[in-house]
Amino acid sequence: DTEVTQTPKHLVMGMTNKKSLKCEQHMGHRAMYWYKQKAKKPPELMFVYSYEKLSINESVPSRFSPECPNSSLLNLHLHALQPEDSALYLCASSQIFRTEAFFGQGTRLTVV
Amino acid sequence: DAKTTQPNSMESNEEEPVHLPCNHSTISGTDYIHWYRQLPSQGPEYVIHGLTSNVNNRMASLAIAEDRKSSTLILHRATLRDAAVYYCILRDLQGRGGGADGLTFGKGTHLIIQP
Numbered sequence: 001d002t003e004v005t006q007t008p009k010h011l012v013m014g015m016t017n018k019k020s021l022k023c024e025q026h027m028g029h030r031a032m033y034w035y036k037q038k039a040k041k042p043p044e045l046m047f048v049y050s051y052e053k054l055s056i057n058e059s060v061p062s063r064f065s066p067e068c069p070n071s072s073l074l075n076l077h078l079h080a081l082q083p084e085d086s087a088l089y090l091c092a093s094s095q096i097f098r099t100e101a102f103f104g105q106g107t108r109l110t111v112v
Numbered sequence: 113d114a115k116t117t118q119p120n121s122m123e124s125n126e127e128e129p130v131h132l133p134c135n136h137s138t139i140s141g142t143d144y145i146h147w148y149r150q151l152p153s154q155g156p157e158y159v160i161h162g163l164t165s166n167v168n169n170r171m172a173s174l175a176i177a178e179d180r181k182s183s184t185l186i187l188h189r190a191t192l193r194d195a196a197v198y199y200c201i202l203r204d205l206q207g208r209g210g211g212a213d214g215l216t217f218g219k220g221t222h223l224i225i226q227p
Binding site: 004030031033035042043044045048049050055056090092094096097099100101102103104105106 | 144146148150153154155156157158161197199203212213214215216217218219220
C-alpha cells in the first residue's frame, strides 16, 4: 500500500466555521507533511511532523492547527479562515532520511 | 536554501525523448537533486533523485553534470500521460528537521506533449 489518503476531497466552509482535514498512510512512514497550493503555483510547505512531533512550522497563522494523533494519521484543524486561504491542501509522508515523499490527492478547500 | 532554475514551459511530441534542464549553480556538497512531477488535478509524484552519478529508473533518467551545477531529466519516450509540471528540487537530507525537512518547490517546467 503506497497510498496517502486525504479526506474530504472537497470542502466549502464559512469564515466562522471549524473544520478538519484528515490524512492517513499505512506505509510506516514517521515523517508527515502539510502543504498548501494556490492555483497555478507550486506547493508551499506548512508543517512537518517527525515521529509524531511537530518539527517545522513555516510561520503558518494560528487559524491552521496541525495534529498528529498517531504515526498513521495527520489532521489539520481549521478555524476562522479567510477567503484567501482557499487552496488545495496536500498531505505527504516519507521515511526519515529517505528521499521519496508520497503525496495524497489533496483537499480542495473553498472559504466563503 | 540553494535554488534551482528551470524553463517555464517546454513542448515535445509524443513518442520522442524529452530533456528537461535544471540549473543549480549554488548547490552544496550534501544536496541531493530530486525531480517530482505533478499531473493535472493530482498531488506531486516522485520521479527520480541523485547525488553525483547518473541514475536510471523505470520512469526516467537523471543526468548530472560533472560540476553538479546542472542536471537534466530525460524521459526516453514521452506519452500524453507525461504532460505535467516537473519540479527540480535540491534537498539536504542532513539539514534542518533531522531528516524530515519537507520539499521546497520552485516554479517548475510545464511540459506539453503534442500527439
